Amino acid sequence: MMLSRIADAMFWIGRYVERADQTARILDVKLQSITEDTPEDFAEACRDVYQIFGVERTDDSDHSVQRVLDRLLTDRGNPSSVAGALFTARENARGVREVLSTEVWESLNTTTLGLPRGVRPSRMHGAFQFAKDRCAVVNGLVDSSMTRDEAWLFLRIGQLLERVDMLARNLQDHDLEDSSSGATVTLLRSCSAHEAYIRSYRGRVRSARAIEFLLLDSIFPRSAVHCLGEIEEALETLAKLHGNSFDRLGAAEPGRRIVGRALASLRFRSLDDIVENFDEEMEQLQMVTGAVTRALGTTYFHPAH
Known part of the structure; x- marks a missing residue:
C-alpha cells in the first residue's frame, strides 16, 4: 500500500501542473482581450482577471497588464501563479521520484528552469505558449510512461x-x-x-x-x-x-x-x-x-x- 506522503505529493503534482496550465490559458485570452480592446474601465478589467484566481485585495498599482503578469505569471513565491504552481509541483516531485518516471521528472524540471523571471506584455503570448506546451509535455509523459x-x-x-x-x-x-x-x-x-x-x-x-x-x-x-x-x-x-x-x-x-x-x-x-x-x-x-x-x-x- 502506498505511503500517505507519496499519495499526497502525487495529488498535488497533478493539481499544480493543471493549475499552471489553466492559469496560462485563461490569462492568455483575458489579457490579450484587454490589450486589444482597451476597455473603458481598465482597472475593473484587471480586477476581474484577479478575481478569477481568488486575488481580491488589489490597489491602483496592480491594475495594469504588467502587474498582472508579475503576480500571476512569473511570481515564483505565489503558488497560484504559473511559475509558482510549476515550482511547487517540482518540489513535490523531488520527494517522490521513486514513483515518477525519469521522463516525467526531467520534463517537469526542465519546464520550471525554463520559465522566464520577467515578461513584458509584448512578449506575454510566447510565455503563455511555452507554459501550455510544457504542461502538455509533462501530462503526455505521465500518460505514456507511467503505469x-x-x-x-x-x-x-x-x-x-x-x-x-x-x-x-x-x-x-x-x-x-x-x-x-x-x-x-x-x-x-x-x-x-x-x-x-x-x-x-x-x-x-x-x-x-x-x-x-x-x-x-x-x-x-x-x-x-x-x-x-x-x-x-x-x-x-x-x-x-x-x-x-x-x-x-x-x-x-x-x-x-x-x-x-x-x-x-x-x-x-x-x-x-x-x-x-x-x-x-x-x-x-x-x-x-x-x-x-x-x-x-x-x-x-x-x-x-
Missing part, C-alpha cells in the same frame, strides 16, 4: 479536481447577460473549448449552448460532467485497492459521496435550473473540489490511526 497504479490515480484525481475548480472560476466570471458572440467565444477560448464546441454544434456560437457544453458535455475532456465522472471512477478504483469501497453501513467513502452528489446535480437537472442561480452554482462547484480534497486528506493522506 496506472495508485500514484497515477492520485495525480489524475488532482489534475481533474483542479480542472473543475478552474472551470467553475472561469464560468463564475462570465457575464451571463452578455450573450454576444464575442463574449461567448472569449469564454470558450479561455476554457480551451472553442474548436471542440464548433465541431460539436457546427453553427453560430450561442451563449446558452456554450454553458451547456462546458458543464454538461459527456465526451469533452474539460467539461465539469466529464471530469467529475472520471474522478468518481478513479476514487472507486482507489477504494477497491484499499478495501474500503463501503463503510459498515454500506455507504461509499466521503470523497465518492461528494463527487456523486455533484455529478447527479449536474446530470439530472435542466440547464435553466442551473443557470437560475449561476453564481451560487459555480461557487458550490468550487466548494465541492475543496470538500473532496479534505475528504482525500482524511481517507488517504492523513488517516487517523
